Amino acid sequence: MHVELKNQRQLNTLVKVLEESKFRFLCPKCLRGFSTSTLLYRHFRQKMDLIHQGLDSSRHDFDLFIYCYQACMGPSITATNIPSVPRCFEISYIIQHHGEGTESLDSQNSDHVQAYIPKSYTVLRNFVVPVYYDVQPRGYNQKNATILSQRRVRHLQKLHDEDVEARIRALLPEVENWLSGTLRLPKDISHDPGNITPSVDVDRQLVPVRDLLYRGYGSFALIRTSRDVLSPQNISKAVYTVLKVDGPGFIGTQKVAVGESILVKNQVILTAGLILLISVSPAVVVGGGMT
Ligand SMILES: [Zn+2]
Numbered sequence: 351m352h353v354e355l356k357n358q359r360q361l362n363t364l365v366k367v368l369e370e371s372k373f374r375f376l377c378p379k380c381l382r383g384f385s386t387s388t389l390l391y392r393h394f395r396q397k398m399d400l401i402h403q404g405l406d407s408s409r410h411d412f413d414l415f416i417y418c419y420q421a422c423m424g425p426s427i428t429a430t431n432i433p434s435v436p437r438c439f440e441i442s443y444i445i446q447h448h449g450e451g452t453e454s455l456d457s458q459n460s461d462h463v464q465a466y467i468p469k470s471y472t473v474l475r476n477f478v479v480p481v482y483y484d485v486q487p488r489g490y491n492q493k494n495a496t497i498l499s500q501r502r503v504r505h506l507q508k509l510h511d512e513d514v515e516a517r518i519r520a521l522l523p524e525v526e527n528w529l530s531g532t533l534r535l536p537k538d539i540s541h542d543p544g545n546i547t548p549s550v551d552v553d554r555q556l557v558p559v560r561d562l563l564y565r566g567y568g569s570f571a572l573i574r575t576s577r578d579v580l581s582p583q584n585i586s587k588a589v590y591t592v593l594k595v596d597g598p599g600f601i602g603t604q605k606v607a608v609g610e611s612i613l614v615k616n617q618v619i620l621t622a623g624l625i626l627l628i629s630v631s632p633a634v635v636v637g638g639g640m641t
Pocket of ligand 1: 377378380382393397
């Protein structure tokens with residue numbers, strides 16, 4: 351208690367010192383001080399990484415803004431409890447809330463770590479991927495399966511389903527060579543766009559996996575990341591199923607493993623080394639039995 355009081359007193363003094371200084375705002379990413387919001391925003395625009403660009407995007411892309419702000423500040427920040435800009439960049443607010451929530455992550459939530467922040471991002475403007483459509487309904491043998499209520503699942507929640515995950519992992523050895531051949535890594539790194547998409551039809555080989563994930567006529571995409579990239583724009587709200595992990599293996603803030611599926615509701619950062627089946631369907635079956 352004594353130590354806490356001492357710490358609190360020192361913190362109060364420090365906040366006062368900062369408030370009396372010429373700085374009014376802090377960049378939540380690098381914690382640099384700025385005297386006006388104009389200078390702060392100029393700093394965001396001068397930095398080329400996605401987090402700084404995202405901090406500048408509250409007016410035109412609020413989802414990206416929240417994602418980047420949360421990546422800097424910690425998991426307890428949500429779209430509803432954040433003060434409006436530029437108040438959320440004021441020194442006292444940043445000092446009080448920076449890192450909040452990281453102390454209390456319980457074991458149940460242990461895979462929800464602080465947002466993975468790669469050193470450099472590839473922000474692909476108008477990143478669209480080829481989308482394929484089912485010619486026949488999928489999941490015909492899943493008539494009695496529980497359908498996932500997507501509205502009750504939060505952004506980046508894993509659709510836990512041990513049975514499906516095990517069956518996907520069992521299917522993968524058969525398609526592994528095909529996957530790496532279809533999604534060939536570029537030989538010349540300087541021409542590496544960060545994402546690799548198929549140039550051939552991928553319907554047939556992915557039928558067994560899709561049959562496990564959903565029922566009915568769906569649409570889907572297949573991508574491989576060779577750099578940290580922002581997920582594609584044209585299929586950003588979808589179920590992302592992991593077919594391969596090389597590297598850190600993050601989808602947004604979630605660490606993912608082969609076979610797992612996760613519901614993504616808006617654009618997130620995908621780390622390098624992932625192969626993902628992205629699917630949109632009328633009836634998601636994977637994770638439907640979650641309580
Ligand atoms: Zn900064």
